[in-house]
Amino acid sequence: MTRRDALLSGLSSAALFGCSPAGLLNGFSRITGDSARLAVGGASFGGDPRLKLDVWAPNRRSSAPLPVVVFFYGGGWVSGERGEYGFVGRAFAARGFIAVIPDYRLVPEVRFPAFVEDGARAIRWVHDHIAEFIGDPRRIHISGHSAGAYIGAMLSLDRHFLVDAGVDPAIVRAAALLSGPYDFYPFTEQRGRDALGHWPRPLETQPIHFVRRDAPSMLLMHGTADTVVRPRNSERLAAALRKAGAAAELNRISTDLSSQYGRGRGTMGGEQLTGNEIEARMGTNRNPAQLREMWTSWNNNVGSPMRQEYQRMVEIANAGARELGFADTGAMWRSKYDMSPDEFAALTERLWQEVRPLYVELHCFTRAGLNRRYGNAVQPAEGPIRADLLGNLWAQEWGNVYDVVAPPGSGRPAYDLTALLERAHYTPERVIRTAEGFFTSLGFEALPQTFWERSMITQPRDREVICHASAWDVDNVNDLRIKMCTRVNADDFVTAHHELGHNFYQRAYNTQPFLYLDSANDGFHEAIGDTIALSVTPEYLQQIGLLQQSQMPNAEQDRSLLLRQALDKIAFLPFGLLVDRYRWGIFSGQIAPGEYQAAWDRMRLEYQGIRPPVARTEQNFDAGAKYHVPASVPYTRYFLARILQFQFFKAACDISGWHGPLHRCSFYGNREVGRRLNEMLAMGLSRPWPDALEAFTGTREISAEPMVEYFRPLLGWLREQNQGRRCGW
Numbered sequence: 001m002t003r004r005d006a007l008l009s010g011l012s013s014a015a016l017f018g019c020s021p022a023g024l025l026n027g028f029s030r031i032t033g034d035s036a037r038l039a040v041g042g043a044s045f046g047g048d049p050r051l052k053l054d055v056w057a058p059n060r061r062s063s064a065p066l067p068v069v070v071f072f073y074g075g076g077w078v079s080g081e082r083g084e085y086g087f088v089g090r091a092f093a094a095r096g097f098i099a100v101i102p103d104y105r106l107v108p109e110v111r112f113p114a115f116v117e118d119g120a121r122a123i124r125w126v127h128d129h130i131a132e133f134i135g136d137p138r139r140i141h142i143s144g145h146s147a148g149a150y151i152g153a154m155l156s157l158d159r160h161f162l163v164d165a166g167v168d169p170a171i172v173r174a175a176a177l178l179s180g181p182y183d184f185y186p187f188t189e190q191r192g193r194d195a196l197g198h199w200p201r202p203l204e205t206q207p208i209h210f211v212r213r214d215a216p217s218m219l220l221m222h223g224t225a226d227t228v229v230r231p232r233n234s235e236r237l238a239a240a241l242r243k244a245g246a247a248a249e250l251n252r253i254s255t256d257l258s259s260q261y262g263r264g265r266g267t268m269g270g271e272q273l274t275g276n277e278i279e280a281r282m283g284t285n286r287n288p289a290q291l292r293e294m295w296t297s298w299n300n301n302v303g304s305p306m307r308q309e310y311q312r313m314v315e316i317a318n319a320g321a322r323e324l325g326f327a328d329t330g331a332m333w334r335s336k337y338d339m340s341p342d343e344f345a346a347l348t349e350r351l352w353q354e355v356r357p358l359y360v361e362l363h364c365f366t367r368a369g370l371n372r373r374y375g376n377a378v379q380p381a382e383g384p385i386r387a388d389l390l391g392n393l394w395a396q397e398w399g400n401v402y403d404v405v406a407p408p409g410s411g412r413p414a415y416d417l418t419a420l421l422e423r424a425h426y427t428p429e430r431v432i433r434t435a436e437g438f439f440t441s442l443g444f445e446a447l448p449q450t451f452w453e454r455s456m457i458t459q460p461r462d463r464e465v466i467c468h469a470s471a472w473d474v475d476n477v478n479d480l481r482i483k484m485c486t487r488v489n490a491d492d493f494v495t496a497h498h499e500l501g502h503n504f505y506q507r508a509y510n511t512q513p514f515l516y517l518d519s520a521n522d523g524f525h526e527a528i529g530d531t532i533a534l535s536v537t538p539e540y541l542q543q544i545g546l547l548q549q550s551q552m553p554n555a556e557q558d559r560s561l562l563l564r565q566a567l568d569k570i571a572f573l574p575f576g577l578l579v580d581r582y583r584w585g586i587f588s589g590q591i592a593p594g595e596y597q598a599a600w601d602r603m604r605l606e607y608q609g610i611r612p613p614v615a616r617t618e619q620n621f622d623a624g625a626k627y628h629v630p631a632s633v634p635y636t637r638y639f640l641a642r643i644l645q646f647q648f649f650k651a652a653c654d655i656s657g658w659h660g661p662l663h664r665c666s667f668y669g670n671r672e673v674g675r676r677l678n679e680m681l682a683m684g685l686s687r688p689w690p691d692a693l694e695a696f697t698g699t700r701e702i703s704a705e706p707m708v709e710y711f712r713p714l715l716g717w718l719r720e721q722n723q724g725r726r727c728g729w
């Protein structure tokens, strides 16, 4: 069977086989009736006598412009004649299209790319003239068979042909192609070699090479038993287009979800508040009705509308993960830790169990404080804690309610870091300079001048920015920057130390090969910054002149500092764990789309022992109201970082020869700590993370023991305070 016969059998009945071209036309007339006519025959679209085309139009006059199809016939680039394809023109015209059938020059008169360029000229002619036939020049579609499908695919995918012919490639809206060769290099057939084999860059002859995410929609059809042009051509091109399209859709949804989050608003007393404003107010507001309004409006306005798109995002991301050989996206995320996804899940569980007793005592103590402040109606003495009462929009860190939960008459903190900074007339830049000073005291080189010129250190007045602090290494060498809306207060003082930890880490590994330009695992990056932040101890503040000897805390005040730390560091752990456990469940399908909200509430209760202040339904999607979920940033890194930072901190204190209680240690100015730290940092991602851990700490195991040791003085006291209370929820 010839290719043309194959085409015919696809389009019509077996009765037409063996007919002359005229017979074919007649045959089709019977099928289509007299609903189509040849509007123009043999219009010239170029200088060569071969460059002529026919235009077919519906018989019935239309006042509105009609969509256009340009059909390229096949024939192995060596044969074919537009007159043989009148039946195609009639068939399309009968269905309401203006159909154009061009000839093109053939081998051996010409070779690639001449026949594709001829096709582009035909499109140019259509663009310029088709309105005369009541065709719509903005709705041009391409169709083709075999060698003609090849021309159609090249015109659809490799933009340069239409650009060179003087038309915008975007005017081609779609392509419907039958049995074309799209991926056939190296050439195994003489016909391919004759037509294309001379071209010096053979990939440029292959349509699949030009797949792009913004390609026109394509319909690819192929007979499965075709031995002339094998069906794998269409299969491969389809797979490549799907992949590019999925990447484009994923990209669009991700951008959309992130920008929805960025534009999100909540309210208080009807007043519109940005996310930054709500975060700040929930830290200080103590009115339960207003807290509830802020919490509810934020979750309803930001999370709920994302639900559909998030579900779609999960589908596409999972398809991509499976193509890479992972069970789902969650397994892919868990695979980045030099162990199997299951081993990694088990590791996080072991760490959580090591610290969970601390969390339960802290929860019990905090709940009692909230009950004392707000009464049974707002916060009962038993059961879960109301999520909006903890001084944080997500109840992830509770340090802001220290003043509420610290027992009356207990030691006040010896100092207020915010007040110290204000008294010393710190500016945002000086906050950052001080953090830099910590690193240089360890022997690290100062930040480059460009850091100070190019960073965003304070919030610009003229535009809205996401204030979520971040650290960048723009050229992977020395173009380090931070983006931060720095205010002069205790939180940002600590955050500055954290962010610069990222910058110094980035620079330490900048001589590694490109693929290793990252931390040993993603928890390491967060942990390094936090290790330095932990070093903001009274001893350190004294060393840099912020605190006087007379202001150093006594034992009771010391416990207050620890409690303040625990309310942030310990309280965070179950949240740090559940954000990804929740998403692992969604990616694996364990959590169905119909229970996104219920599963979130269930896990918040199970891990954190908190409950929403108002009833939630499956209209809601509170997880979406947490930045990292719409932004698709894995979260377990923060859990690991919380554990690792104490391990790093203890190692630094051991190296520096510190003997007192761990939480008072400062290794400011210790060059040996800096040298050993740099050894770990400089490895980047070039070695498995246990190697990096060992270089600095001497052990290959992540352990929560240093964290437990750090808070041990507090744990005993919490247990005393909780005597007689029924802890847990």
Ligand SMILES: [Zn+2]
Pocket (backbone or CB within 6 Å): 498, 499, 502, 525, 526, 529
């Ligand atoms: Zn960070």
